[in-house]
Amino acid sequence: MTRLLLIGPPGAGKGTQAARLSERLAIPAVSTGDIFRDNVRGGTELGVLAKSFMDRGEYVPDSVTNDLVMDRLEAADADSGFLLDGYPRTTDQVRELDEFLAQRGESLDAVVQLTADTDETVSRLLRRAKDQGRSDDTEEVIRHRLDVYAAQTAPLIDVYADRGLVIRVDGLGSMDEVTDRIVDALERRGIGAAAL
Numbered sequence: 001m002t003r004l005l006l007i008g009p010p011g012a013g014k015g016t017q018a019a020r021l022s023e024r025l026a027i028p029a030v031s032t033g034d035i036f037r038d039n040v041r042g043g044t045e046l047g048v049l050a051k052s053f054m055d056r057g058e059y060v061p062d063s064v065t066n067d068l069v070m071d072r073l074e075a076a077d078a079d080s081g082f083l084l085d086g087y088p089r090t091t092d093q094v095r096e097l098d099e100f101l102a103q104r105g106e107s108l109d110a111v112v113q114l115t116a117d118t119d120e121t122v123s124r125l126l127r128r129a130k131d132q133g134r135s136d137d138t139e140e141v142i143r144h145r146l147d148v149y150a151a152q153t154a155p156l157i158d159v160y161a162d163r164g165l166v167i168r169v170d171g172l173g174s175m176d177e178v179t180d181r182i183v184d185a186l187e188r189r190g191i192g193a194a195a196l
């Protein structure tokens with residue numbers, strides 16, 4: 001059983017790495033951004049609400065996001081572990097996840113921090129805007145998302161570092177290089193070795 005978080009600024013490559021790690025470690029990747037985007041596409045009530053925040057580069061309110069993630073983590077496939085991509089992003093979300101895990105007698109194994117400098121992340125996001133047409137990838141919204149990340153999410157790294165959970169990995173390089181770096185770092189901690 002492996003329970004991991006992937007944390008890092010927008011454009012660090014979390015989504016790409018989450019999908020790859022999910023396969024390598026045989027655990028589901030749970031991406032709040034993907035769940036919100038699926039709902040936007042499906043035109044659900046949640047999608048309409050989420051879109052109003054996402055398009056401005058703001059976080060979807062904790063009350064909504066927390067319920068969504070806890071429901072997802074209660075699904076049977078998450079019994080064998082999970083990789084959370086893009087959650088938690090606020091101190092309230094950290095508290096919610098802590099309570100959820102504590103109630104089940106579970107805890108996190110590691111928090112993978114993907115690092116990338118701002119110039120690189122902005123240019124990656126602008127490239128993605130062209131390729132995928134994501135409505136929150138305009139230059140103005142990207143800047144705001146980076147500010148929101150710095151103010152609300154970056155401080156969470158210290159919270160998890162105090163618990164000795166943070167594994168810092170350089171997010172620059174090819175997709176394969178970065179995946180190998182993460183897998184190696186996890187292996188050194190004895191995480192996921194059985195499934196690799």
Ligand code: AMP
Binds near residue numbers: 010054055060065085
């Ligand atoms: P991402 O794909 O992880 O970059 O997420 C895209 C957008 O979805 C974010 O800019 C937020 O608007 C929203 N979002 C994703 N995860 C969260 C979260 N944990 N809390 C609040 N909003 C989120």
